[in-house]
Amino acid sequence: KQEVTQIPAALSVPEGENLVLNCSFTDSAIYNLQWFRQDPGKGLTSLLLIQSSQREQTSGRLNASLDKSSGRSTLYIAASQPGDSATYLCAARAGGYNKLIFGAGTRLAVHP
Amino acid sequence: DARVTQTPRDKVTEMGQEVTMRCQPILGHNTVFWYRQTMMQGLELLAYFRNRAPLDDSGMPKDRFSAEMPDATLATLKIQPSEPRDSAVYFCASGLGGGTGELFFGEGSRLTVL
Numbered sequence: 001k002q003e004v005t006q007i008p009a010a011l012s013v014p015e016g017e018n019l020v021l022n023c024s025f026t027d028s029a030i031y032n033l034q035w036f037r038q039d040p041g042k043g044l045t046s047l048l049l050i051q052s053s054q055r056e057q058t059s060g061r062l063n064a065s066l067d068k069s070s071g072r073s074t075l076y077i078a079a080s081q082p083g084d085s086a087t088y089l090c091a092a093r094a095g096g097y098n099k100l101i102f103g104a105g106t107r108l109a110v111h112p
Numbered sequence: 113d114a115r116v117t118q119t120p121r122d123k124v125t126e127m128g129q130e131v132t133m134r135c136q137p138i139l140g141h142n143t144v145f146w147y148r149q150t151m152m153q154g155l156e157l158l159a160y161f162r163n164r165a166p167l168d169d170s171g172m173p174k175d176r177f178s179a180e181m182p183d184a185t186l187a188t189l190k191i192q193p194s195e196p197r198d199s200a201v202y203f204c205a206s207g208l209g210g211g212t213g214e215l216f217f218g219e220g221s222r223l224t225v226l
Binding site for chain 2: 043044101
């Protein structure tokens with residue numbers, strides 16, 4: 001059974017810092033891994049999708065990497081801004097029916 | 113701007129009442145997921161449809177929950193009878209393909225059962 005874990009659960013940083021959010025999964029036989037952002041009271045916004053054959057994806061200040069063999073993905077946020085404050089969730093697509101299994105999320109606060 | 117649309121956005125009801133939540137997937141998407149989000153459990157998968165056929169509803173309490181796709185533009189999640197423990201935000205997501213595509217989420221339906 002696929003389990004997804006995110007560390008840390010919460011993170012508070014000053015504006016301008018580069019930061020790394022971690023995601024680990026127990027079953028390396030994944031199809032892809034997707035990173036989402038969720039603002040309070042809102043839905044999930046897709047940030048990056050990494051297919052199992054890829055090592056990383058980049059979008060603006062965001063870079064996500066995937067290491068299937070070690071069961072890990074990281075989301076790197078460069079030059080963080082207060083507007084980056086949100087909960088970041090990773091989800092692994094795996095299993096016979098390609099279910100998307102979510103981690104519990106990392107709650108990020110970037111203060112001015 | 114293509115997006116997943118969910119109704120209602122907020123619903124307050126009394127225990128024992130029937131609740132129906134609706135989802136309009138992005139036009140052309142052939143996979144639909146229903147998730148439930150609570151503070152304690154996070155995001156839990158309830159049901160999964162591909163080409164309108166239910167593939168997996170193992171995460172859904174069968175005695176009171178049911179999920180259907182009457183047509184390609186509408187997915188429904190029904191709870192009958194509702195209980196206070198059903199209070200949560202219910203999300204619908206849609207995507208393309210057999211399983212490697214990106215998923216797009218709606219804004220969610222916040223359900224409160226008194």
